[in-house]
Amino acid sequence: MAHYPDVSQQPDTSARRLAGFLSLFLLLSGLGTWAIYDRFAGRDVRFDERLLAPETLLAALGLLLVYFLADGLRLHFTLRALGHHLAFRPIFRLVFINIFFSNVTPLATGGGFAQIWYLHKRGVPIGTATAATTIRTILAILFIFSVTPVCLLWLDALQGRPVVDRLSGLLALLILLYLAFFLVVLFRTRWLSPLLTAVVNGLHRLHLISDARAHRWQFKLRRELLRFARSFSTYLRGDWRFVLLSIALTLVFLISLFSFPALLMWALGYSVDYVTVLGLLFVTTFIMYFAPTPGASGISEGVFGSFFSPLLGSTHLVLVTVAWRFLTIYLGMLIGLIVTQFEVTRRGRS
Numbered sequence: 001m002a003h004y005p006d007v008s009q010q011p012d013t014s015a016r017r018l019a020g021f022l023s024l025f026l027l028l029s030g031l032g033t034w035a036i037y038d039r040f041a042g043r044d045v046r047f048d049e050r051l052l053a054p055e056t057l058l059a060a061l062g063l064l065l066v067y068f069l070a071d072g073l074r075l076h077f078t079l080r081a082l083g084h085h086l087a088f089r090p091i092f093r094l095v096f097i098n099i100f101f102s103n104v105t106p107l108a109t110g111g112g113f114a115q116i117w118y119l120h121k122r123g124v125p126i127g128t129a130t131a132a133t134t135i136r137t138i139l140a141i142l143f144i145f146s147v148t149p150v151c152l153l154w155l156d157a158l159q160g161r162p163v164v165d166r167l168s169g170l171l172a173l174l175i176l177l178y179l180a181f182f183l184v185v186l187f188r189t190r191w192l193s194p195l196l197t198a199v200v201n202g203l204h205r206l207h208l209i210s211d212a213r214a215h216r217w218q219f220k221l222r223r224e225l226l227r228f229a230r231s232f233s234t235y236l237r238g239d240w241r242f243v244l245l246s247i248a249l250t251l252v253f254l255i256s257l258f259s260f261p262a263l264l265m266w267a268l269g270y271s272v273d274y275v276t277v278l279g280l281l282f283v284t285t286f287i288m289y290f291a292p293t294p295g296a297s298g299i300s301e302g303v304f305g306s307f308f309s310p311l312l313g314s315t316h317l318v319l320v321t322v323a324w325r326f327l328t329i330y331l332g333m334l335i336g337l338i339v340t341q342f343e344v345t346r347r348g349r350s
Contacts, residue, residue, distance in 0.1 A: 032297065033301050035302050040305045040306065040314070040317055041305070045315065046315050048315075050267050050268055060263060066252065070252040070256055071095045072095045074250045078132050078136050079119075081243045081246060097115070098115050099335075102295060103294060116129045119133075126220075127223070127226065128231050131231030140250055144254070151279040155279040157276050158307075171287075193222065197218060197221070200218055258277070262274050287303050301321055301325065305321055
């Protein structure tokens with residue numbers, strides 16, 4: 001007789017797994033910061049009170065508002081182009097849920113699943129929710145993958161870097177593979193059906209799901225794949241205003257995200273070229289897409305320290321790195337943890 005897992009234990013198991021990923025994120029982030037301190041900053045770090053000046057805090061708050069608003073609105077208008085309207089409050093809760101899960105799961109896989117689950121609970125079909133989150137990701141990737149090769153070839157701050165020279169061929173290959181994957185997702189969605197069917201069959205053979213559930217999942221997978229495939233054509237045929245706004249707000253989101261290091265450096269008195277900072281962040285984020293660690297923890301700090309060490313004094317390198325990660329990741333994760341706990345508790349009561 002087949003034995004199935006006790007579903008009553010799944011929430012506890014998920015919580016332990018999530019706590020483990022969060023601990024790993026914190027550990028790797030600490031190791032990455034230590035690597036900067038040890039290798040690039042000459043073990044020299046001091047806090048600079050200019051980062052707490054009222055004008056700096058106001059500027060950071062304003063940039064944070066633009067960053068979070070653009071992140072929420074780009075998904076909002078993507079959903080509008082797909083024919084769905086979701087209130088602003090759940091959309092902006094989802095911003096922080098995504099930041100939290102994307103940074104505590106390897107390769108940011110949890111962020112996508114959390115967004116789909118959240119949207120589905122609010123009446124968006126799974127196929128449409130998957131398409132909306134995928135389109136939002138693809139739009140950002142298209143910007144990043146288009147600008148990164150230009151930065152690698154012509155950005156003065158990256159010229160003559162041995163690491164960049166060694167990785168340029170590998171980066172070009174990764175760009176092609178990543179784009180090929182999304183082309184399959186966009187235009188050959190049905191190719192995914194045999195793969196997903198094999199996964200369900202494997203779970204059934206391992207006695208992890210029953211016969212009835214296996215048949216039900218097969219039906220739902222085929223249905224949602226069809227919805228998913230149709231959603232892309234729906235997006236392209238959607239209201240042009242919503243399509244253009246989703247694209248424009250993706251660009252606003254990326255530029256605001258990449259502007260934090262420039263703001264911090266200006267606050268500390270550095271006369272840094274804004275375009276150079278944007279270019280370095282485009283390349284840094286590109287590398288983070290392929291980092292296997294949760295939220296690219298450790299790797300993001302190391303790459304940032306390597307790229308910005310020639311532009312910053314050793315005293316400020318660790319300080320700017322930690323402040324950059326706090327504003328763009330840690331703060332959003334903390335809010336996301338609170339929002340996630342609120343959502344899970346509310347769902348449990350209902």
